[in-house]
Amino acid sequence: MLVLDITKSIYFNVGVDFFSLAFMSTILQNSKTSFERTQELYYLQRVIKVLMLILFTDAISWLCYEHSGFVLHIIHYTAIMIYFIAQLEVVVSWRRYVYYRTNHRKMSKSTDFLTCVLPMLVIALIVVTNPFTHLMFTISSDNVYARGPLNTPLALTILFYLVANSAFLLFRRHSEVDERKRREYKLLASFMIPPTVGSIIQAFYYGLSLIWPFSALGLLMLYINLSSMEISQDSLTRLNNRGTLYKFIHNRILKDDNAHGIFVIIDLDRFKAINDNYGHDVGDRALKQFSNLLKKCFDKPSIFLSRYGGDEFVVILPDATAQDAEKHLDKLQKLLDEYNASSSDSFSLNPSYGYTAYPTEDISIPEDLIRKADHEMYSMKKRHHATNA
16 A cells, blocks of 8 residues: 655645536536436435535545644534535435436335435434544544544445445346336446545555545536436437437438338327316326336337327337237237226327338438328328217
8 A cells, every 4th residue: 555645645635526526516507407307306416415515525624634723623523524424325315316217216215214314314323423432533633534443334334335226227227128228227337436446546545535536527427428318318208309219210220221120100199188188297197108108018129219299109110020010009009908997097098000111212311201100190090080980
């Protein structure tokens, strides 16, 4: 282990902390305008805020190091206490964010209490009583910090949370069929890599404090990638959006001479009446439910799903035949029949669809493919309306 000069270490650590604070503040501000305000965003912003608190208290503690005086001693002691509580809080907040991102719901109250609230209460009690027990740390009269006997167990607990979250994400990725979600889970699981690298460097160079600045760097990389993913997704249904659809058609169909398959366009019959009679909130819920049924029906990683706009959706079945498409659409109708039968809503979700095979000579731009499938869909819609008239 290389022990660095303390004065140089202080300047370096404080500089890195405040630099990390600067770009974390930028991320926080951008997140308020870049993402839809959801519970998921709340958890992500909480991770950012707590990490900023860690970086700030770390910088303050380094500035107070070896500077004697009663006031500086109190500031140093308070900063370290907040620092220890915030360390566990940031990984707890990360756990809540990961769980919500993957399950689209909060943890149950019992699970949240056992895995998040209770550990926080324990660490808060240990830190608050530290002036009497010195279990977590000590600070000498000349403001020199020293670790206590419970310092290492806390560090291992934090590491356990990071590893457990990554293991959970990789497990979910293994069982996930949606290729987009598989990429997302892999990205989230990689969050623990930067702090791990920081801890290894810190172990070799005593006097550096790199774990949390590296965590901030990891969060920056994660945020950039998530922002890119959000741009390609429909914010309501979490399916691919129209822009991503057009890119897929260009790159995977029009530019690939060997590409062949079925292009399907689907919309919901009388969806406008749901919005008019029950409100847009209910309409949005119906679209989310329909998109979930689409994901359940078209569950192969190779299948491309997209919201085209409004109540229109696109399914692209590479290497498929018309018979394959009919089988999938029959399955979708059965899923919808089951949903309508069990739903408490006074309306039903019923689709019309049309599809066309590709390639054909009259398809040269994405609009050609969409127009052909759209024509078939409206023929089916007219038949539905005539039957229900």
